[in-house]
Amino acid sequence: MKWQNxxxxxxxxxxxxxxxxxxxxxxxxxxxxxxxxxITPVRKVxxxxxxxxxxxxxxAVLFFFLIWDFHHLGQAFSLGGLFHxxxxxxxxxxxxxxxxxxxxxxxxxxRLKTGSAEEYMISGVVLAICALIVxxxxxxxxxxxxFDWGGYYEQGLxxxxxxxxxxxxxx
Numbered sequence: 001m002k003w004q005n006x007x008x009x010x011x012x013x014x015x016x017x018x019x020x021x022x023x024x025x026x027x028x029x030x031x032x033x034x035x036x037x038x039i040t041p042v043r044k045v046x047x048x049x050x051x052x053x054x055x056x057x058x059x060a061v062l063f064f065f066l067i068w069d070f071h072h073l074g075q076a077f078s079l080g081g082l083f084h085x086x087x088x089x090x091x092x093x094x095x096x097x098x099x100x101x102x103x104x105x106x107x108x109x110x111r112l113k114t115g116s117a118e119e120y121m122i123s124g125v126v127l128a129i130c131a132l133i134v135x136x137x138x139x140x141x142x143x144x145x146x147f148d149w150g151g152y153y154e155q156g157l158x159x160x161x162x163x164x165x166x167x168x169x170x171x
Contacts, residue, residue, distance in 0.1 A: 001087045002115055003030050005123040010083040012130040014076060021076035028080025032057075032088075048093055054105055055098040057082045090122070 010029030015022040035051040045051065061082055064074035089095050090112045094104030104110075112118050153163040 001091060001112070001119050003033065005119055006030055006084045006087060008123045009087055009126050010080040012127050013083060014079060016130040016133050018072070021072055024073050024076030025080035025083070028077035029084045031077065031081045032084050048088065048095060050099075052085060052088065052095045053098045054085055054089075054095055057085055087122075 006029040007026045010025045011022045014025035032051040033047075036045050036047060039045045039050065057078060060078035061075070064078050069075050085095050086107060089105050089107040090110060091114055092110055092112065093114075094106045094110050097103055097105050112122075147166070147169070149158070149163050149166045149169070152158045153160065158166075
């Protein structure tokens with residue numbers, strides 16, 4: 001998958017759980033690819049090899065969820081990396097399970113081509129599902145770009161003039 005779709009999918013899924021963790025997950029969502037660049041000067045690394053081992057990212061997620069974490073940053077980063085691998089597993093290339101096996105792991109048959117329209121459709125569907133979950137949640141407390149001007153007016157946070165000026169602005 002393209003890096004944009006990795007970022008969108010990891011960001012919206014994590015933002016649905018806790019919006020504060022979304023930037024860490026978005027950074028982790030592209031980590032398997034930029035880690036290749038960091039390792040390459042020391043040791044030649046091909047794409048979707050060492051940094052794409054499913055078992056290593058699962059171990060990182062378990063470590064940060066069960067043993068130690070600093071303000072949930074490790075959880076967000078490792079979940080972003082895991083989301084990266086799961087979306088790469090939908091592509092024709094698949095992802096390696098680990099260093100011990102030459103077998104690849106695929107999701108949904110591994111039929112997506114990188115950069116195809118289907119890839120962007122999957123990102124859009126994930127985004128739409130997460131948006132619906134957030135908007136229909138009873139404790140809908142965090143929607144930073146969608147303003148409830150009528151609610152602000154009823155709570156006394158803004159006056160009538162400000163409500164009239166902004167009532168048709170949703171973004």
